Amino acid sequence: MIHTDALARTFTVGKERVEAVRGIDLDVAEGELVAFLGPNGAGKSTTLRMLTSLLPPTSGTAQVAGIDVVAEPAEVRRRIGYIGQKDGAGHNYRVWDELLMQGRFYGMSKADAVASGSELLASLDLEGLRTRKVSSLSGGQKRRLDIALGLIHKPGLLFLDEPSTGMDPQNRANLWEHILRIREERGTTILLTTHYLDEADQMAERVVIVDHGRIIADDTADALKRKQAGDRLTVVVRPDQADTAQTLLATEGAEPASRPDADGVALSVRVEAASHAMPGVLERLRAAGVDVVAASAHRPTLDDVFLNLTGRSLREGE
Amino acid sequence: MSMAIALDVRNVWWRETLTIVRDPFSLIFSLLQPLVFLGLFGPLLSGLAGNGELFGGSSLQWFLPGVVVMITMFGTSMTGANLQFEIMTGAFERMLATPLSRTSLMVGRALKELTPLVVQALIVTLVAIPFGFVLYPLHVLVGLLMLGIFGVGVGALSYALAIAARKTEWIFWAVQQSLLFPLLILSGMMLPLETGPGWMQVASKVNPLTYIVDAERVLFSGTLASPTVAWGFVAAVVTAAVGLFVGIRSIRTATI
Numbered sequence: 366m367i368h369t370d371a372l373a374r375t376f377t378v379g380k381e382r383v384e385a386v387r388g389i390d391l392d393v394a395e396g397e398l399v400a401f402l403g404p405n406g407a408g409k410s411t412t413l414r415m416l417t418s419l420l421p422p423t424s425g426t427a428q429v430a431g432i433d434v435v436a437e438p439a440e441v442r443r444r445i446g447y448i449g450q451k452d453g454a455g456h457n458y459r460v461w462d463e464l465l466m467q468g469r470f471y472g473m474s475k476a477d478a479v480a481s482g483s484e485l486l487a488s489l490d491l492e493g494l495r496t497r498k499v500s501s502l503s504g505g506q507k508r509r510l511d512i513a514l515g516l517i518h519k520p521g522l523l524f525l526d527e528p529s530t531g532m533d534p535q536n537r538a539n540l541w542e543h544i545l546r547i548r549e550e551r552g553t554t555i556l557l558t559t560h561y562l563d564e565a566d567q568m569a570e571r572v573v574i575v576d577h578g579r580i581i582a583d584d585t586a587d588a589l590k591r592k593q594a595g596d597r598l599t600v601v602v603r604p605d606q607a608d609t610a611q612t613l614l615a616t617e618g619a620e621p622a623s624r625p626d627a628d629g630v631a632l633s634v635r636v637e638a639a640s641h642a643m644p645g646v647l648e649r650l651r652a653a654g655v656d657v658v659a660a661s662a663h664r665p666t667l668d669d670v671f672l673n674l675t676g677r678s679l680r681e682g683e
Numbered sequence: 684m685s686m687a688i689a690l691d692v693r694n695v696w697w698r699e700t701l702t703i704v705r706d707p708f709s710l711i712f713s714l715l716q717p718l719v720f721l722g723l724f725g726p727l728l729s730g731l732a733g734n735g736e737l738f739g740g741s742s743l744q745w746f747l748p749g750v751v752v753m754i755t756m757f758g759t760s761m762t763g764a765n766l767q768f769e770i771m772t773g774a775f776e777r778m779l780a781t782p783l784s785r786t787s788l789m790v791g792r793a794l795k796e797l798t799p800l801v802v803q804a805l806i807v808t809l810v811a812i813p814f815g816f817v818l819y820p821l822h823v824l825v826g827l828l829m830l831g832i833f834g835v836g837v838g839a840l841s842y843a844l845a846i847a848a849r850k851t852e853w854i855f856w857a858v859q860q861s862l863l864f865p866l867l868i869l870s871g872m873m874l875p876l877e878t879g880p881g882w883m884q885v886a887s888k889v890n891p892l893t894y895i896v897d898a899e900r901v902l903f904s905g906t907l908a909s910p911t912v913a914w915g916f917v918a919a920v921v922t923a924a925v926g927l928f929v930g931i932r933s934i935r936t937a938t939i
Contacts, residue, residue, distance in 0.1 A: 417780055421935075439782045447780035451773025457702050466698040470691075470781040514777060 366522050366554045367393040367416060372425035373578075374411050385411040387578035388425065393556060395521070398548065400569030401558040402667065404679055408578035409558035410450070413526050416556070417447045430522050443471065446515035446523040446553075450530060453511040454499040461486075461495035464513055471518035478517065485513040489543055505536040512543060516553075525557035529564060541568055562667045562679060574671060581674050586667060593673045594665030596639035598646060601629045601659040610655045614646065629658045639663060691784045695791025699765070700798055713799050717754050717807045721747065724873070743816045748826065748899035749872040751804050752892070755830045755837075756867060758796040760859055762838035763845030766792060770849050779934075789930045793838020797831055819905040825912075826902040833895050833919035839926030843933040870896045894918035 374386040386408040393399050401409045414420035416429050418438035427434045430444040454463045461482070468478025486492045489509040494502065502510065508528070515523060528544070529537040545568070548555055559565050565572050566586045574582040574589070582589055602610045607621070607630040617634040636642040639662035650657055671679045703710055729742040769775040778788065804827060812818055841859065848854035867873065869883065870892035876883055887893045898915020906912070 419776070419779055439784070442780060443782040445780075447777070449773055449776045449780070451776065453773055453777035455698075455769055455774040456772050457768075458698075459701075459705060462698070462701050462705070466694065466701075467777075467781070469694045470778065470783050472690075472782065511777075 366395050366397070367391060367427070367429055367556065369416070369427040370425055372412065372415060372427050373423050374408075374415060374420065375423045384578055386415070386422075389575075389578075389580055391573065391580065391583075393554065395554055396552055397571060398555045398569050399557070399571045399573060400565040401556065401573050401575055402562070402565040402671075402679075403558075403560065403575035404677075405560060407575045409560075409575050410526055411578075412575070413524055413556070413558055417445060417524050418442055419447075443518075444520060444522065446518070446520035448511050448515040448523070448525045448528060450527045452499070452507050453514045454507065456498075456500040458499055459495070460491065460497050460499060460502070460510060463499065463510070464517060467514045468517045473518060481517050481519065482513070485516060488547065489513050504532060505539065508532065508536070508540055509543060512540075512547075516547065516551075519551065520553070522554045522556070525555065527558055527560070529559070529561065537564070544568075560679065562671075566667050572667065574667075574674065576671075576675055582670065589667065589670045590665040594669035596636055596642075596665060597663040597669075598634045598636050598639050598643055599631050599661050599663065600634070600646065600650065600657050601631045602650070602655055602657060603629050606655045607632070609653060610650055613649060613653050613655070617646075688784045688787055691787030692791045692794065695778075695783065695787050696794045696798075699792055699795035703795075703799065710799055710802065713754075713758075714803055714806055716757070717750050717803050718810060720750050720753065721807055721811065728874075741815055741817075743811055743814055744904055745875075745900060747807065747811055747816060748903040749896055750807060751800075751826070752830065752870070752872055752896050752899055753867060754803050755797070755800055755834050756863060756892070758800055759793055759834040759837040760841045760863055762789075762792050762796050763841035763843075763855055763859070766842055767845040767849065767852060767855055770845065771852075785931050785934045786927060788934070789839045789842050789927065790835055792842060793835045794831075796838055797834045800830070800834070801827065817905070819903070822902045822905055822907055825907065826899045829895065829898060829902075829912075829915055829919050832916070832923050833891075836919070836922030836924070836926030839923070839930035843926075843930045846933045846937045849937070866890060866892050869893070872896050891918040891922050 369389055369391045372386060372389040372391075373384070376383045376385055389408075389412055401412065403409050411420065415422045415434065416427055418429075418434045418441045421435060429441050432440045432444065434441050454460070464482040464486070465475070465478050468481060469475070473481070486495065489512060491506065491509055491513065494506065499507065499510070515525075525544075529540055532540065541564075544555070547553065557569070570585060572582075572584065572586050572589060573580055582593065584592070600610070610632055611621070614632065614634050617636060620633055621630055634646065636646070643660060643662055647657055647660060668679050671677070725743060725746050728746055766775060769778075804823070808816065808818055808823065844858055845855055848858070869876070869887045869890045871887060872892070876887050894911075894914045895918055898912045898918075901909045901911045901915075
């Protein structure tokens with residue numbers, strides 16, 4: 366569905382050249398659900414805008430739905446759906462008017478647009494809002510209307526730019542329910558960008574981590590976590606026993622995970638399968654006379670992956 | 684290909700026009716404006732000119748085409764303001780991502796601003812008839828066609844301005860307002876420039892609007908075969924060509 370070769374984009378801001386995207390090689394097969402994950406300014410949206418033909422690349426090539434984005438931008442747009450970060454529907458318009466006109470913009474006959482629009486309104490819980498003005502919709506309703514606008518022409522490939530930014534957890538979950546169901550029904554290929562770790566983790570089958578305009582990792586969330594981060598154990602011991610404990614766990618690469626306080630010192634240990642390793646570690650500490658105040662097992666998150674790859678946390682920017 | 688563009692223009696125009704169709708009361712205010720000008724400014728003009736010699740006969744016959752040009756300028760130079768709102772909210776980006784031709788995005792929007800103009804012109808003209816205005820329907824129709832071409836150009840320029848000023852909204856208004864009134868006054872739309880100083884007359888010669896206003900006056904007075912009318916069409920076509928060129932360039936180069 367998507368094939369890019371060294372896709373790059375440079376902006377000139379004042380006298381400075383900003384390399385927003387520095388050579389992206391990406392292949393997405395039909396039916397995949399891929400998340401572009403990265404901090405703000407990583408080049409996710411710029412890449413998406415190039416793939417949707419909204420922004421011409423400075424160099425490199427991209428074929429989207431089999432069409433070259435530079436040679437035939439209008440043909441690319443005909444075959445894809447694009448849902449941007451802001452509200453797609455005009456605030457001064459009525460829901461049904463916007464939906465029908467969107468169908469017409471894609472060259473659909475009125476009858477086809479009516480059929481497709483009705484189906485989408487029903488499946489996105491928007492039925493009954495046809496004559497409502499867009500500005501009077503709630504945030505969640507507006508976002509679902511965006512989805513309807515992006516799917517009116519039944520595209521095989523859908524781009525979503527930060528689809529759930531600014532939504533509360535309940536609305537996010539609801540939005541995802543709709544997106545995943547429609548994908549199931551239609552077999553739509555989906556590429557989305559996000560800076561929410563849990564969103565990429567739970568929803569996408571494949572996570573592409575982008576930083577400073579480059580792809581730095583590309584795999585399933587599980588594989589990324591296994592290869593790049595691994596499980597961790599945290600044990601909290603009394604401050605005066607911290608050195609003993611650290612020496613004892615030196616082979617596991619124990620390192621202080623917090624500053625000493627009244628409760629003790631937390632030590633972080635990298636292990637395979639944290640829950641299974643925990644009893645053994647506790648036993649060894651006890652045998653050496655170390656009192657363990659608390660202990661916990663951590664499954665790695667995609668943030669740990671990002672931290673391991675870049676030395677920075679994705680959460681820092683939030 | 685051109686059929687496809689025409690269809691796109693129609694669709695963009697109709698979407699924009701739906702705001703009027705769904706809320707027709709918005710039209711009433713735009714209808715009042717030219718009537719106010721005609722009713723309050725017109726009598727002053729005829730008083731100023733004594734028996735109207737300055738205006739080659741009836742001051743109404745002279746002033747009315749100017750009012751029609753004025754509402755065209757007011758309307759089409761606003762094209763960008765509506766666009767700016769939709770750039771801000773995101774609807775414009777959604778439309779950019781559809782296969783709509785880039786030209787149709789501009790022309791459709793400019794035509795929407797021209798749509799009320801037809802109604803406005805009709806009402807102003809009808810109201811003026813009892814006061815001695817002589818109506819030449821065919822000539823007025825040709826005049827509206829010229830304004831349509833010219834208006835598309837002004838609309839496209841306004842559109843480009845909105846894209847250029849997309850990050851700072853007030854710049855759009857600052858530029859639009861500081862261009863609109865000098866252009867209107869220097870076209871001799873409100874008052875004849877013959878009595879003005881020499882520099883004003885020179886300035887009016889490089890103002891495309893002057894040729895439009897002059898041509899409309901000739902048309903509204905019932906003359907079709909005149910070089911003034913031909914020059915009016917030249918000014919309209921040149922404005923439209925420049926506007927579309929600048930507008931399309933700004934869509935292609937800008938990152939919304």
